[in-house]
Amino acid sequence: MLKFSDFNLNPRRVGLMASLSLRESLRKRLVAVLLILTALFVGFYLYGIYRMYLDFLDRPGGLDPVTGELGSALIPVNFAAMFGMYLVTFLGSLMAVLSTVGSVSADVESGVVQSVISRPVSRAELVAGRWLGFSIVNAAYVLLVSAVMLGGVYLITGFMPPNPLAAIALIVLSILLTTALTVLGSTLFTTLANGIGVFVLYGVGMAGGFLNAIGTLVNSPVMQTLSRAANTLMPTNELWLGASYHLQHPEVNAGLKLSPVPNPLFGSDPVSPAMLLWSICLTVLAVLAAMWHFSRRDL
Amino acid sequence: MLRSMTVPLASTPVIVTHDLRKSYGPKEVVRGLNLRVGRGEVFGFLGPNGAGKSTTVKMLLGLVRPTSGQLQVLGGSPDNPAVRARLGFLPEQFRFQTWMTGDEFLTFHGQLAGLRSAEIRARVPQVLERVGLAGRGGERLEGYSKGMLQRAGLASALLARPELVFLDEPTSALDPIGRIEVRRIIEDLRGEGVSVFLNSHLLAEVEQVCDHVAFVRQGQVLRQGRLSEVMGGDLRVRVELDTAPPATLNILRSFGPILSQQAQPAGTVTLEVGLNSESQVPELARRLLDSGAQLYALTPLRPELEDIFLELVGQSGEAAPAPTNAPEAAHA
Numbered sequence: 246m247l248k249f250s251d252f253n254l255n256p257r258r259v260g261l262m263a264s265l266s267l268r269e270s271l272r273k274r275l276v277a278v279l280l281i282l283t284a285l286f287v288g289f290y291l292y293g294i295y296r297m298y299l300d301f302l303d304r305p306g307g308l309d310p311v312t313g314e315l316g317s318a319l320i321p322v323n324f325a326a327m328f329g330m331y332l333v334t335f336l337g338s339l340m341a342v343l344s345t346v347g348s349v350s351a352d353v354e355s356g357v358v359q360s361v362i363s364r365p366v367s368r369a370e371l372v373a374g375r376w377l378g379f380s381i382v383n384a385a386y387v388l389l390v391s392a393v394m395l396g397g398v399y400l401i402t403g404f405m406p407p408n409p410l411a412a413i414a415l416i417v418l419s420i421l422l423t424t425a426l427t428v429l430g431s432t433l434f435t436t437l438a439n440g441i442g443v444f445v446l447y448g449v450g451m452a453g454g455f456l457n458a459i460g461t462l463v464n465s466p467v468m469q470t471l472s473r474a475a476n477t478l479m480p481t482n483e484l485w486l487g488a489s490y491h492l493q494h495p496e497v498n499a500g501l502k503l504s505p506v507p508n509p510l511f512g513s514d515p516v517s518p519a520m521l522l523w524s525i526c527l528t529v530l531a532v533l534a535a536m537w538h539f540s541r542r543d544l
Numbered sequence: 545m546l547r548s549m550t551v552p553l554a555s556t557p558v559i560v561t562h563d564l565r566k567s568y569g570p571k572e573v574v575r576g577l578n579l580r581v582g583r584g585e586v587f588g589f590l591g592p593n594g595a596g597k598s599t600t601v602k603m604l605l606g607l608v609r610p611t612s613g614q615l616q617v618l619g620g621s622p623d624n625p626a627v628r629a630r631l632g633f634l635p636e637q638f639r640f641q642t643w644m645t646g647d648e649f650l651t652f653h654g655q656l657a658g659l660r661s662a663e664i665r666a667r668v669p670q671v672l673e674r675v676g677l678a679g680r681g682g683e684r685l686e687g688y689s690k691g692m693l694q695r696a697g698l699a700s701a702l703l704a705r706p707e708l709v710f711l712d713e714p715t716s717a718l719d720p721i722g723r724i725e726v727r728r729i730i731e732d733l734r735g736e737g738v739s740v741f742l743n744s745h746l747l748a749e750v751e752q753v754c755d756h757v758a759f760v761r762q763g764q765v766l767r768q769g770r771l772s773e774v775m776g777g778d779l780r781v782r783v784e785l786d787t788a789p790p791a792t793l794n795i796l797r798s799f800g801p802i803l804s805q806q807a808q809p810a811g812t813v814t815l816e817v818g819l820n821s822e823s824q825v826p827e828l829a830r831r832l833l834d835s836g837a838q839l840y841a842l843t844p845l846r847p848e849l850e851d852i853f854l855e856l857v858g859q860s861g862e863a864a865p866a867p868t869n870a871p872e873a874a875h876a
């Protein structure tokens with residue numbers, strides 16, 4: 246049964262729970278380790294791009310160091326930026342799941358939640374605050390790494406994708422969705438089971454992309470239906486494909502559109518408004534379902 | 545103090561439950577609990593491990609959903625945040641956010657309880673001092689010993705000046721001095737008119753501070769009432785005489801049953817007689833002396849809480865009740 250009081254939120258107390266989550270993430274030293282490792286990884290990747298840039302300087306028809314025209318380097322540089330952002334999205338999702346996997350369940354398992362819930366804070370407020378706090382952490386991470394990746398490519402090669410903000414917005418939405426589903430799982434399952442569950446779900450989204458790529462190639466309606474089901478269940482891959490569209494130079498986009506080889510990593514069309522809307526709905530529904538279920542269980 | 549002037553009639557109960565039940569799957573953990581705790585009472589909820597004490601407290605705090613039955617805490621439902629704002633709770637597993645310092649932990653709980661920040665700043669050192677952690681608030685909880693953590697939990701239970709405090713095995717991690725300190729804190733709370741619901745399997749703890757007790761076993765209350773009533777139920781006197789001729793025995797029987805008779809090495813005889821009330825004691829003494837008996841001693845015996853506990857609770861542990869056709873019975 247649905248009770249309105251399950252969804253009654255006091256902003257002050259939601260804020261308290263969110264700030265608890267923020268401080269918890271920052272304090273647990275996990276973030277520092279993650280940031281250092283991420284910096285190493287991004288630095289390594291950008292160094293590769295830098296070497297490629299140096300190679301192209303020597304090639305006839307390659308980069309023009311005077312005008313800054315990319316010439317024949319446009320396609321490899323654009324792909325390097327897209328692959329880089331693919332990795333950023335993957336890392337961001339991984340980080341979102343790992344940071345949030347025990348957001349509720351770990352406190353239930355340890356008993357910490359008992360002293361919190363015996364205070365005048367509702368269970369819905371706890372769940373909403375946890376989602377909000379971890380969403381801020383996870384989104385901030387993806388924003389930061391995206392900015393470093395695209396900024397680095399720009400500084401090295403002078404290439405900026407046509408619509409980076411739209412791409413980053415879609416990636417952030419996918420992170421918010423992943424965070425919401427992880428919080429929901431954290432109210433339903435143990436920390437370990439939740440981690441496994443969310444990764445499987447993430448895999449379902451990727452499988453949807455693969456099925457679609459091959460289904461389109463061989464013109465198989467069944468495969469395309471399966472793919473649509475997978476993408477509806479877990480739209481994160483769809484959101485990434487849509488984001489990658491905004492990272493493509495028109496020449497690269499035209500090339501991808503004409504290519505007969507299926508490409509499950511990049512999309513050549515923007516995300517459909519329906520899918521965009523559904524992703525937002527699913528995020529909200531996941532948080533509401535988490536609030537509803539957590540209000541019912543024994544602690 | 546202003547506080548005590550705002551306390552309503554002493555008869556208003558702070559906890560009422562009616563046929564409260566909780567099952568986990570097929571297992572009935574709490575079976576038809578009828579409790580009534582009056583305002584200002586220190587109520588001891590006493591029973592062996594697994595009796596359902598913690599489950600009961602969690603239901604009273606809204607942490608666990610009852611399977612059936614009704615409960616009222618401070619005149620309302622613990623699902624109502626306004627009711628929980630007036631409660632304090634020290635959980636049995638005192639696990640807190642270990643990455644916080646003691647001060648941060650209490651500040652966080654003060655904020656959750658809706659205290660103003662000036663009040664929190666004033667109150668945190670007070671409660672730390674009260675539980676014996678003065679000056680330790682700057683340290684991280686992960687560096688606290690178990691005893692310190694339990695004290696920190698007690699501090700958080702007292703933080704928001706609650707009207708009703710639930711303490712679930714509050715001294716389980718404390719040394720004897722810590723236990724005495726907790727007893728003092730409970731006595732102070734009683735002095736301030738705060739009601740206390742004390743879960744314990746330790747008789748001594750309950751005996752020393754509680755004015756009302758309930759004995760619970762396997763989810764059922766076996767006996768409850770004022771400590772003096774629960775204990776005063778069967779009064780006995782031990783009589784030591786030179787001899788016990790039939791005439792003397794008849795006098796004794798007119799007061800109550802003779803429960804035991806023992807010859808002593810010194811040549812005297814001791815007898816235990818059950819009485820209906822304490823007021824019979826002087827009369828008994830007079831009748832014995834009038835009959836010419838040599839009375840060496842006349843001692844009223846109060847049953848120890850422990851005796852009542854053993855008698856009522858019988859067994860400890862969480863063993864399943866023995867089946868009616870136990871193998872031993874088959875051999876007999």
Ligand SMILES: Nc1ncnc2c1ncn2[C@@H]1O[C@H](COP(=O)(O)OP(=O)(O)O)[C@@H](O)[C@H]1O
Nearest residue numbers: 568573591592593594595596597598599600862
């Ligand atoms: N979440 C749970 N699931 C299943 N059984 C439980 C749960 N919580 C408690 N129990 C069982 O309920 C009984 C009473 O537990 P508890 O209330 O903790 O007892 P006490 O506090 O009196 O020692 C125990 O047998 C315990 O195993």
Ligand SMILES: [Mg+2]
Nearest residue numbers: 597598599636
């Ligand atoms: Mg217990």
